[in-house]
Amino acid sequence: MQQPQEVLDQAVLSSGRSRHAFEDCVERLATAIRLGVYAYGTTLPPERELAAAMGVSRATLREAMVGLRAAGMVVTTRGRGGGTVVSSAPPTPGESGTGALAGRRAELMDVLVFRRVVEPGACQVAASRPLTGAQRDLLAGSLHEMETAGSAAAHRQADSRLHLAIAALTESPRLVEAVMAVQAGLYDMLISIPVLPVDVEHSGAQHAAIVAAVLEGRAARAARAMERHCDDTAALLRGLLG
Structure with missing residues (x-):
């Protein structure tokens, strides 16, 4: 199995x-x-x-x-x-600052545009498919790992893993590759800013709503929930990255 x-x-x-x-x-x-x-x-x-x-x-x-x-x-x-x-521990968000992103603004802002198209679509596809027990366990387990992460660095990685888990449920190699590219760019941006407790709480509620919609097979609801999450994350990043 x-x-x-x-x-x-x-x-x-x-x-x-x-x-x-x-x-x-x-x-x-x-x-x-x-x-x-x-x-x-x-x-x-x-x-x-x-x-x-x-x-x-x-x-x-x-x-x-x-x-x-x-x-x-x-x-x-x-x-x-x-x-x-x-053996490489994940970096602490905000520790490196935004200097490493110098010269990449146009590329990274485009990542946010691309994400707004790709990830809601992946959610819709995942929620439209009959899921196996292992797929359902992967999604629920990924959410639990994010909710129980013991550090900001672990939370950041668990967040990425959850989004990749949703993409994996589509069983579309092209969608998985697209979401991986999005999450790689997003990761670079998010580790350059400090973790804000209010944002963690807000995004946690959004992630829970996304996962619930996918597990319940509510495709349109899953896509809308991911759209709202993408929009809020993009607003945060555009504000803090300048």
Whole structure:
């Protein structure tokens, strides 16, 4: 029986791009780690499973892992009980400031426009489909992880993971790839500003409404709820990023 994490793994890791296998493999794994698909301290799937999910050879995957280890994102231990563990802790939102975004304003503002089209559509598709038990567990579990996150950094990653979980439910590789691109840009913006308790409470209620609508199969309601969430997040970011 498929497990909730396997639903997300299959959707995220198989959404490949038409570039060289090595660079693509590094990008997909690094993005999955940054966005909380594999959180700090968790163990990546076995090499054979990862390579199959990503559609690459085990040799290519090993080369990609060398790059991730060199970047300090993962550590690998050999032998019985060994494996590759995510070793890079997520950054604390607001700690780096907005300086890292210099020169990217036009690109990042366009991310917000693109998101307003893509994510409500993904919600509508997800809510229109019959969901398996594993898919429902993935969505409910992702919401719970976000609601119980123990730090601002963990909350930020859990937020991204929830949005990717919704995309995974569509079973559309193109939609998953689009939402991943949106969440990567959004992540860069959100970690540059401090977490505001009022916004966490407000967005938490919106996320709960989105998840409920998807699980209940209310497609139009799910899309509207995501539209409101996208609009409010965009207003916050445009205001704080200037």
